[in-house]
Amino acid sequence: MEHAVAPMRSAYGDSQLHCFSFGAHEEENVLCVAVDGYLTSRLVRVQSACYTAEIFRSVDCDCHEQLDQSLQRVHDQGGVVVYMLADGRGAGLLTKIRGLSLNASRGLDTFDAYRELGVEPDPRDYTRIAAVLERLGLHEVKLLTNNPRKVEGLRRHGLVVDRVPLEIPPTTESLPYLATKRQKFGHLLELVPGASEREGVDSPSPEVRD
């Protein structure tokens, strides 16, 4: 594992940006935004890339808001955001976009679309993440997540993990995706619509189908 680190100034504040490299390919890098105090707070977010939301600002999922809120919280309290360059829950961009296409054409949710494509719905592996956290001196973490698999994935590598919820209130657009996360991926979500932070969007009162 190769490693480089540099100070970073961002809209959120000052941090150290780490790059841990596990191979020659771009997606084999793991990025960490580490904010002073993380060894005390032990606050950690493990986020996998969602280029559609984070770069193009698609509103069909909550990934951008989760990243935004995580960065705010680690800058407030000290902590680390670990960023995996693995879109589509590690299945890759082509699979993700094929899944979105099936969603649009046939109404399949992400879980069923991945199955239709012959792909594991959540093939993420946390070996590298665990190695990176250990390297940063984090053996016990408070993990910002709603995903029990992520908690289990890190525990399997010997980390001690407490879960800290990170729920973004659903919008009309994101609700179907979030409902799938809850029903089929077992995410611990309340799905209570809150005041939307986006201008011009009313808070919906959608029905959640179980």
Ligand SMILES: [Zn+2]
């Ligand atoms: Zn997303």
